[in-house]
Amino acid sequence: MNEVLEQALDLVLRDIRSTGVPEPDVRDDDWADGEHSASAFLWSRDGSGVGVRVDLAASEADRVAQVADQIQEWVIQELWGHAATNWPRCPDHPDGHPLQASTRDRSAVWVCPAEGIPVSPVGSLR
Numbered sequence: 120m121n122e123v124l125e126q127a128l129d130l131v132l133r134d135i136r137s138t139g140v141p142e143p144d145v146r147d148d149d150w151a152d153g154e155h156s157a158s159a160f161l162w163s164r165d166g167s168g169v170g171v172r173v174d175l176a177a178s179e180a181d182r183v184a185q186v187a188d189q190i191q192e193w194v195i196q197e198l199w200g201h202a203a204t205n206w207p208r209c210p211d212h213p214d215g216h217p218l219q220a221s222t223r224d225r226s227a228v229w230v231c232p233a234e235g236i237p238v239s240p241v242g243s244l245r
């Protein structure tokens with residue numbers, strides 16, 4: 120798998136493990152065209168898969184935020200109908216919105232979308 124994509128995926132998978140939500144089976148399958156992107160597939164236990172793609176020309180922080188955003192979408196689909204779907208949960212609004220992947224000072228962070236406040240670097244959720 121492309122190293123840049125793998126590094127970004129590793130960080131987000133750390134957040135999945137530390138928060139105990141379903142983890143995708145990540146398969147190396149570079150489906151996206153173009154030399155400026157790297158891609159893979161996220162498979163679910165039910166046999167469905169979705170693509171994840173990263174823009175290799177983006178900054179490292181942006182790439183991690185891009186991957187975090189796509190993995191978040193996958194996790195929300197997995198939780199749908201079984202559990203609360205607001206992953207990652209906002210510590211200030213635990214019954215409301217999930218956190219949002221963004222960048223601050225050249226780092227990828229999870230942000231409270233209501234207040235715009237960074238809660239945790241991507242890869243360091245508790």
Ligand SMILES: [Zn+2]
Binds near residue numbers: 233
């Ligand atoms: Zn919030």
